[in-house]
Amino acid sequence: MTTTQPETIPGTGSGWLPGTSTIAFGGDYNPEQWPREVWDDDIRLMREAGVNLVSIGIFSWVLLEPREGEFDFAWLDEVIDLLHSAGIAVDLGTPTASPPAWFWAKYPEARPVTRDGVPLGFGSRGMASPSSPAYAEATTRIVTALAERYGSHPAVTLWHVHNEYGAPISESYDEASVAAFRLWLAARYTTLDALNSAWGTTFWGQRYGAWSEIDAPRTAATVVNPSQRLDFARFTNHALLECFRRERDILHRLSPGIPVTTNFMATNCPSVDYWTWANEVDIVSNDHYLVAERTDNHVLLALDADLTRSLAAGRPWILMEHSTSAVNWQPRNLRKQPGELRRNSLQHFARGADGILFFQWRASRYGAEKFHSAMLPHAGETSRVFRETVALGAELGALAPAVGSRVHASVAILWDWESFWAQDLEWRPSVELAHRRQIETFYTRLWEDGITTDFVHPEADLSTYDLVVAPSLYLISTTARTNIEAFVAAGGTFVSSYFTGIVDSHDTVHDGAMPGALRDVLGLTVEEFGPLPQDTPVQLSSGAVGSRWTDAILLQGAESIDAYVDGPMAGGAAVTRNSFGAGHAWYLSTDFTAEQLADVLVGAYADAGVEAGPVALRGVERVSRRADGVTFTTWINHTDRDATLPTGTVVTAGDAVVLRDDA
Ligand code: GAL
Numbered sequence: 244m245t246t247t248q249p250e251t252i253p254g255t256g257s258g259w260l261p262g263t264s265t266i267a268f269g270g271d272y273n274p275e276q277w278p279r280e281v282w283d284d285d286i287r288l289m290r291e292a293g294v295n296l297v298s299i300g301i302f303s304w305v306l307l308e309p310r311e312g313e314f315d316f317a318w319l320d321e322v323i324d325l326l327h328s329a330g331i332a333v334d335l336g337t338p339t340a341s342p343p344a345w346f347w348a349k350y351p352e353a354r355p356v357t358r359d360g361v362p363l364g365f366g367s368r369g370m371a372s373p374s375s376p377a378y379a380e381a382t383t384r385i386v387t388a389l390a391e392r393y394g395s396h397p398a399v400t401l402w403h404v405h406n407e408y409g410a411p412i413s414e415s416y417d418e419a420s421v422a423a424f425r426l427w428l429a430a431r432y433t434t435l436d437a438l439n440s441a442w443g444t445t446f447w448g449q450r451y452g453a454w455s456e457i458d459a460p461r462t463a464a465t466v467v468n469p470s471q472r473l474d475f476a477r478f479t480n481h482a483l484l485e486c487f488r489r490e491r492d493i494l495h496r497l498s499p500g501i502p503v504t505t506n507f508m509a510t511n512c513p514s515v516d517y518w519t520w521a522n523e524v525d526i527v528s529n530d531h532y533l534v535a536e537r538t539d540n541h542v543l544l545a546l547d548a549d550l551t552r553s554l555a556a557g558r559p560w561i562l563m564e565h566s567t568s569a570v571n572w573q574p575r576n577l578r579k580q581p582g583e584l585r586r587n588s589l590q591h592f593a594r595g596a597d598g599i600l601f602f603q604w605r606a607s608r609y610g611a612e613k614f615h616s617a618m619l620p621h622a623g624e625t626s627r628v629f630r631e632t633v634a635l636g637a638e639l640g641a642l643a644p645a646v647g648s649r650v651h652a653s654v655a656i657l658w659d660w661e662s663f664w665a666q667d668l669e670w671r672p673s674v675e676l677a678h679r680r681q682i683e684t685f686y687t688r689l690w691e692d693g694i695t696t697d698f699v700h701p702e703a704d705l706s707t708y709d710l711v712v713a714p715s716l717y718l719i720s721t722t723a724r725t726n727i728e729a730f731v732a733a734g735g736t737f738v739s740s741y742f743t744g745i746v747d748s749h750d751t752v753h754d755g756a757m758p759g760a761l762r763d764v765l766g767l768t769v770e771e772f773g774p775l776p777q778d779t780p781v782q783l784s785s786g787a788v789g790s791r792w793t794d795a796i797l798l799q800g801a802e803s804i805d806a807y808v809d810g811p812m813a814g815g816a817a818v819t820r821n822s823f824g825a826g827h828a829w830y831l832s833t834d835f836t837a838e839q840l841a842d843v844l845v846g847a848y849a850d851a852g853v854e855a856g857p858v859a860l861r862g863v864e865r866v867s868r869r870a871d872g873v874t875f876t877t878w879i880n881h882t883d884r885d886a887t888l889p890t891g892t893v894v895t896a897g898d899a900v901v902l903r904d905d906a
Contacts, residue, residue, distance in 0.1 A: 267598030293636025301336035303345035327398035383863030394498030413514030505817030548594035568616035593877030648870035662718035673774035681714035693856025719760035736851035766800030766821030781810030789833025
C-alpha cells in the first residue's frame with residue numbers, strides 16, 4: 244500500500260488551494276455563537292491578524308436544517324459574504340459530526356452502541372452509527388443542500404467534511420453495524436470456510452455454519468477471537484471511510500474544482516487507518532495538540548508533523564487545528580509559554596505544512612469548550628495571545644514563497660495501524676509491549692540526532708530510503724516481508740526491535756520459528772521470548788542496559804554485536820547484525836532508552852551512510868524545505884542556551900529563524 248497522490252489537487256489543476264499562493268492562516272470560526280454585531284469586530288481583528296482562511300459551519304447542522312428537510316441558510320449566506328468581502332477565504336464544514344435533536348428523536352436506532360451494549364445518549368457531539376441508513380440519508384440531504392448553495396461561491400476554497408472521523412465514535416455494536424459487518428466479511432472472504440480458516444475458529448470451538456451466526460466482537464465471558472476483533476477494527480475503518488466518500492462524492496459533483504479534506508488526528512486516533520484515507524482526500528489536513536505535562540512535546544509534535552507529511556506523500560498539507568495556548572480537556576491544562584505558539588507553528592511549517600490554523604478564532608462563552616484557548620481569547624485584543632497571533636500572521640505572510648516546497652527524508656520508520664490494532668488486544672506476552680513507546684523512543688533518537696524522518700507503510704516503496712526502522716511492528720504481512728527483504732537485498736539498512744514480524748494479516752503466527760516475517764533477513768530465529776519482570780533491567784556486555792524484554796536468539800548467519808551478561812538470556816546475543824544481499828539488518832532484542840540508542844545505533848547509521856548532526860547543536864531543530872533551487876531551512880532553538888548556526892547566525896534560547904538559500 245502506498246499513497247500515490249498526484250502533483251496537483253484533483254480538479255483544481257493546482258498544487259495548493261485554488262486562487263491561493265500564501266500560507267493559509269486562520270482557524271475554526273463559530274459566528275453562530277455570537278450576536279451579529281460581534282461579527283464585524285471579528286472581521287476587523289481577523290484582518291489585523293492576517294487571517295486568510297477560516298473553517299465554518301462544522302457544528303451547525305440544526306441551524307441549517309432546523310426541521311427535517313427544511314433549510315435556513317440566511318445566517319450562513321451573510322457570514323460567507325462578509326468574509327468574502329474582507330478577502331478571507333472559507334473552508335466550509337459539512338456539519339455531519341453533530342446530528343440535530345430532531346434526528347435522534349426520530350431515529351433512535353441510529354445511536355452508536357458500545358462494546359458493552361450501551362446506546363450512547365444525545366447532548367454531546369460525535370456521530371451516529373457509521374452504518375446507520377438513516378444517518379446516510381440525512382447526511383446526503385444536508386451535504387447536497389450545502390453543496391448546491393455554496394459549491395461555486397468564490398469564497399469557498401476548501402470543503403471540510405465532518406470533524407475528526409473516528410473520534411469520539413469509532414466502533415459501534417448496533418444492529419446496522421452487525422449487518423454491515425457480515426456483508427463486509429462475505430465480500431472479504433467469499434466463503435465461510437475461508438473465514439473460519441482466517442479466524443482460526445477451530446480454537447475454542449468457534450466455527451461458524453452460517454453468516455447470520457457471526458456477531459460483532461462485543462464484550463463476552465473472556466477474550467474474544469483476536470482475528471475477529473482485528474477484522475472488526477478494519478470493518479470500522481471501512482464504514483467510517485464510506486461515510487466520508489459519500490459526502491466527498493457529492494461535493495466533487497456539485498462543487499468541481501474545490502478540494503475536499505477531512506481533519507485527521509494522525510498520531511491521536513487509534514481507530515482510523517489513515518493510509519487508507521490519504522488517497523481519498525484531495526488535501527491532507529491534521530489536528531495536533533500538545534500533551535501539556537510532557538516535557539518532550541516538541542519532539543512529539545515533530546513526529547506528528549512528519550507522519551502527516553508522509554500521509555500526504557510529501558505534498559503540501561494543512562495543520563487544521565492546534566491551540567494558541569491551553570486546551571480544556573486534559574487533567575491540567577497548562578498554558579503555552581510566550582514564544583511557544585510561534586515555535587509550534589514554525590515546527591509544523593518546517594515539516595511541510597502550508598496551512599497553520601487553530602481551534603479556534605474566538606473563545607466561547609458557553610458550552611463544553613469555554614475554557615479552551617483561542618486566537619482571540621476572552622481577554623481580548625490587548626492580550627498576549629492575540630498579540631502573538633498577530634505577529635505569527637505577519638511572519639507566515641512573509642513565508643509565502645515557501646508554499647509548495649518539499650521536505651526530503653532518507654530515513655523512515657514503519658507505521659501500520661493494522662499492526663497496532665492487533666498488538667493492542669489482550670493476552671500478549673507482556674503488558675510492557677507498547678509499540679507507541681517504542682516508536683517514540685526511536686523517533687526521539689533520530690530527532691536528537693537531527694535526522695528528518697518519514698513514516699511509511701510496510702508494504703509501500705522503501706527504495707528511496709537509506710535506513711528503515713521497525714519498532715515493535717508485531718504484524719507484518721507476507722507482502723511486507725518480501726518488501727523489506729527486497730529493500731535490504733538492494734543495499735538498504737534495516738533496524739528491527741523485538742516483537743516484530745510475529746504474525747500475519749490474520750493475527751496468526753507466521754509458520755515456523757519466530758520472527759517468521761524477518762527470520763531470513765535478520766539471519767536468526769527467536770527460540771523463546773524472555774519478557775522481564777517490572778523494573779528489572781538486564782546488563783549487556785557493552786555496558787548498555789536493557790529492560791522490559793529479552794529473546795533467546797539462535798544465530799543463523801547474523802553476528803552478535805552485544806550480548807546479555809545477566810537476566811534470563813545471560814550469555815546469549817542481545818543485538819545482532821546480518822548481511823543480506825547488498826544490505827544489512829539489525830535486531831535489538833531488548834528495550835533501550837533514546838539515550839542508550841545513541842550508542843546502539845552507531846553501527847546501523849554507518850551501514851546506512853546516515854550522519855547525525857553536530858553534537859553542539861543538540862536540541863536545535865533543523866529542517867529544510869526545497870523547491871526550484873530555493874531552500875528554506877527552519878532552525879528552532881528548543882534549548883535554554885543561545886546557539887550559533889553554521890552560517891554564523893545566533894538563535895537565542897527559545898527563538899527560531901527561517902533562512903532562505905537561493906544557491
Ligand atoms: C478537536 C476538535 C475541535 C475541538 C478541539 C479542542 O479535537 O476537532 O472541534 O473540540 O479538539 O481542543
